[in-house]
Amino acid sequence: MRRKGIDRRAVAAIARKDIRAITSNVQVWLPMAIVPTIFCLVLPVILGIAIRTGGIDDGSDIGPMLALIERMPHSSLKQALDSLEDLNQRMVYLMFNHLFAPLFLIVPIMAASTVATDSFVGEKERGTFESLLLAPIDLMSMFMGKVMAAFIPAVTLSLASFVVYGIAANIAGWSVIGRPFFPHVNWLPLMALVMPAVALLAVAITVLISARTSSFQAAYQMSALLVIPLVMLMIGQVTGVMLLDTASFTLIGIIIAIVDWILIRLIVSRLDRSRMFESQVK
Amino acid sequence: MDAMVHVEGVGKRFGQVQAVRDLSFSVRRGEVVGFIGPNGAGKTTTIRLISAVLRPDAGSIKVNGFDVRTDGDQVRASIGVLTEGAGLYPNLSGLDNLRFFAELYGVDDPRRPEALLGAMGLAAHAHRRAGTYSTGMKKRLGLARALIHRPPVLLLDESTAGLDPEGITMVLKEVRRLSREEGVTVVLCSHILHQLEMVCDTYVIVDAGRSLAQGTLAELVRDYVRQRVVELETDLSLERAHEIAARFHARLVAPSGASRSKLSFTVDRPDDVPEIIAAASSAGRVYSAVRVGEDLQSVYFRVMEARASEA
Ligand SMILES: Nc1ncnc2c1ncn2[C@@H]1O[C@H](COP(=O)(O)OP(=O)(O)OP(=O)(O)O)[C@@H](O)[C@H]1O
Ligand SMILES: [Mg+2]
Numbered sequence: 170m171r172r173k174g175i176d177r178r179a180v181a182a183i184a185r186k187d188i189r190a191i192t193s194n195v196q197v198w199l200p201m202a203i204v205p206t207i208f209c210l211v212l213p214v215i216l217g218i219a220i221r222t223g224g225i226d227d228g229s230d231i232g233p234m235l236a237l238i239e240r241m242p243h244s245s246l247k248q249a250l251d252s253l254e255d256l257n258q259r260m261v262y263l264m265f266n267h268l269f270a271p272l273f274l275i276v277p278i279m280a281a282s283t284v285a286t287d288s289f290v291g292e293k294e295r296g297t298f299e300s301l302l303l304a305p306i307d308l309m310s311m312f313m314g315k316v317m318a319a320f321i322p323a324v325t326l327s328l329a330s331f332v333v334y335g336i337a338a339n340i341a342g343w344s345v346i347g348r349p350f351f352p353h354v355n356w357l358p359l360m361a362l363v364m365p366a367v368a369l370l371a372v373a374i375t376v377l378i379s380a381r382t383s384s385f386q387a388a389y390q391m392s393a394l395l396v397i398p399l400v401m402l403m404i405g406q407v408t409g410v411m412l413l414d415t416a417s418f419t420l421i422g423i424i425i426a427i428v429d430w431i432l433i434r435l436i437v438s439r440l441d442r443s444r445m446f447e448s449q450v451k
Numbered sequence: 452m453d454a455m456v457h458v459e460g461v462g463k464r465f466g467q468v469q470a471v472r473d474l475s476f477s478v479r480r481g482e483v484v485g486f487i488g489p490n491g492a493g494k495t496t497t498i499r500l501i502s503a504v505l506r507p508d509a510g511s512i513k514v515n516g517f518d519v520r521t522d523g524d525q526v527r528a529s530i531g532v533l534t535e536g537a538g539l540y541p542n543l544s545g546l547d548n549l550r551f552f553a554e555l556y557g558v559d560d561p562r563r564p565e566a567l568l569g570a571m572g573l574a575a576h577a578h579r580r581a582g583t584y585s586t587g588m589k590k591r592l593g594l595a596r597a598l599i600h601r602p603p604v605l606l607l608d609e610s611t612a613g614l615d616p617e618g619i620t621m622v623l624k625e626v627r628r629l630s631r632e633e634g635v636t637v638v639l640c641s642h643i644l645h646q647l648e649m650v651c652d653t654y655v656i657v658d659a660g661r662s663l664a665q666g667t668l669a670e671l672v673r674d675y676v677r678q679r680v681v682e683l684e685t686d687l688s689l690e691r692a693h694e695i696a697a698r699f700h701a702r703l704v705a706p707s708g709a710s711r712s713k714l715s716f717t718v719d720r721p722d723d724v725p726e727i728i729a730a731a732s733s734a735g736r737v738y739s740a741v742r743v744g745e746d747l748q749s750v751y752f753r754v755m756e757a758r759a760s761e762a
Pocket of ligand 2: 494496535
C-alpha cells in the first residue's frame, strides 16, 4: 500500500533532530573527530618530521616500495612518478597520494557507522522508538530521515578531512618535492564516488546490525568489523598485489553503489511497523 | 454510531502468550474510559493495538472512523498516546522535544510547543535537557507531546504514576477539561483506582487479555455488589438500631460503648438503604451516612472474585 510518498517535512525533522543529538553528545562526536584528526594532522606531521630528519632516503624499507613502482602498469600515477627526479620525491608522492588513499575511507566509515548506531540503536536504548513509531509517518520517510542523519555528517566530515589532509600533505612534502603535489587525479573518483558509496554502505550495514542488537556496545563492536576490508585494500596497495588506478577506483565506487542499492532495497522491503514494534520496543 | 474507538473481537498473541483475546468495547466521543486490570492483563498491548503500532491477529479496530489495518497513519494522526515510559529524547531540551514532535505530526502553529509547555507548568525548564527532568516533569512533557497535534482521542498509560499530588490533580483536571470542553475521547490505564473514579465515565475491567466487566460505576455496582452496606454516624441507642435492623432484615455491626457511634447496616435490597437512613433520622440524629463497598476499588475486587469463583 503506497500512498502519498515521502513526507519531506518528517525526513528533515528526523535528520535534523539526529544531527543535533550528535553535536550534543560527546560520546558520539569525540570518536568521530579522533580518526580524522589522526589521519589528517598527526600522520602528515609525523611523516613530515621523518622526511625532514632524513629518515626516509636511506632506510632499508625502500626495497618493496621500489619494486612496487617498477611493477606499476602504465597509468597516470606511474607517469606522475616518472616525472619526479629522485627516489625520495617518488616515495613521498606515492605515500601521500597512493598508499594512504584506502586508509582515508576509514573517515566516512567511522563517522557513518557511529552516527547511524547512535541514531538507530539510540532510539531503542532510550525508549523513544515507540514515540517515533506512534507518529503518523510512513516508515520509508522515517528510514530516509535516519539515513540522511548519518550520511550527511559523514560526507561533510570526509570532505573537510580531505581538504585538511591535502593541505597538511602538501606542507609535509614541500621540503622534498618543492611544489604542491596533492591530490593526484585518483582522488577524484575516490572522493566523488567511493567515499559517499562507502558512507552509505556503512549506514546500511549498521542498520542491519542494529536491528539485531539492542546495546550500543555490541553494535559498535560489530561496526568495527567494517574496517577489515579497508585494511585488506591497504595491504593490497602496499604489497602491490592490487594496484588501483583511476578506472579501478571508479569501478569500485560503482560496485559499492550497486551493493548499497541492493542492501537498501532489502531493508526497505522488510520495513513493517508491527513486526518492528514487537521485536524492537522493550 | 458515535463511537470514536471501536474494538471488536480483537486478539493478539506474542509467541506463547495470548496477550489479548476476543476483546470488544466501544468508546463514545468525549467519553472518559478507565481501562483497568492486574499487571500483564493486556492493557498496554490494547493501547498499542488501538494506536496502530501493533497489528491485531483477529478482530477489528476503528478509531475516528479509520481502520487500523488499512489507514494506520490516519489512526495515528487521530491519537495522542502517553506511553508508560514517556518516550522523550534525553539529549534534547524540553522545548526541542516538543518542536520535533510538532514537525512529525505536521503541526503548523509555531507557538504550539511553547504554549503547551507553559500549560504543563514546564515553562521555566523549557531549555533544560529532558534527560535531567524529574519523573513527574517527564510525564508532563510526555503529556504535552501526546497533545501536540490536538488529537480527538487520547490514550494514557499509567499517566499519573510517579507524579506528585499537584501533578496528579493537574493531569486529572486536564483530562476532564479536554473531554468536557473539547470533546476529546480518553482511555486511561491506571492502577490507582480512586483517581480514575474522579474522571472516568465508564470502565472496562480486563484480566488475562479478556474483558471481565464493562459499564459505569453504578452499573458495575448493580451487577457485582450483592449486599449493600451503609454506615451511619448517629446518636441512636443500640436498642433502636437493632429494632431498625430487624425491620429491614439488615445485619447490624455496632461498636459497643460510645454514645455517638458508627453503625453499619448490611442489606440485600438496594432500595432498603434510603429507608434505613430515613428510619434512623426519625428516631435520632444522623450526622453522616456513607455507602461502603461501592467505590471502584471494592467493585474491582468483587469482579476479580467473581472471576476466580467461576474458574
Ligand atoms: N513485545 C512483546 N513481546 C512478547 N510479549 C509481550 C510483548 N508485549 C507484551 N507482552 C506480554 O503480553 C502480556 C500483556 O502485557 P501488557 O504489557 O499489555 O500488560 P499490562 O496490562 O499493560 O500490564 P501492566 O499493568 O504491568 O502495565 C504480558 O504477559 C506480556 O509479557
Ligand atoms: Mg502496561
